[in-house]
Amino acid sequence: MRQSSKFPPGWDEERVKRVLAHYESQTEEEAVAEDEAAFEAADQTVMEIPTDLVPKVRELIAKHQAA
Numbered sequence: 001m002r003q004s005s006k007f008p009p010g011w012d013e014e015r016v017k018r019v020l021a022h023y024e025s026q027t028e029e030e031a032v033a034e035d036e037a038a039f040e041a042a043d044q045t046v047m048e049i050p051t052d053l054v055p056k057v058r059e060l061i062a063k064h065q066a067a
Contacts, residue, residue, distance in 0.1 A: 007016065026034070039046055049057055 007013070038044065
């Protein structure tokens with residue numbers, strides 16, 4: 001029986017450790033600046049959606065990225 005990966009495609013334990021280290025080492029000011037920059041990105045949109053629609057939105061994003 002094949003065991004499935006506990007990480008999403010493209011992720012591994014080392015990548016998770018790097019991401020955790022990044023966020024754990026940030027100051028509060030750096031975290032706020034990063035959040036604000038995400039809202040100002042011209043190629044991205046931030047919006048609220050109902051929680052029950054999240055799986056469908058993720059599915060659409062995955063299809064878009066695969067195209």
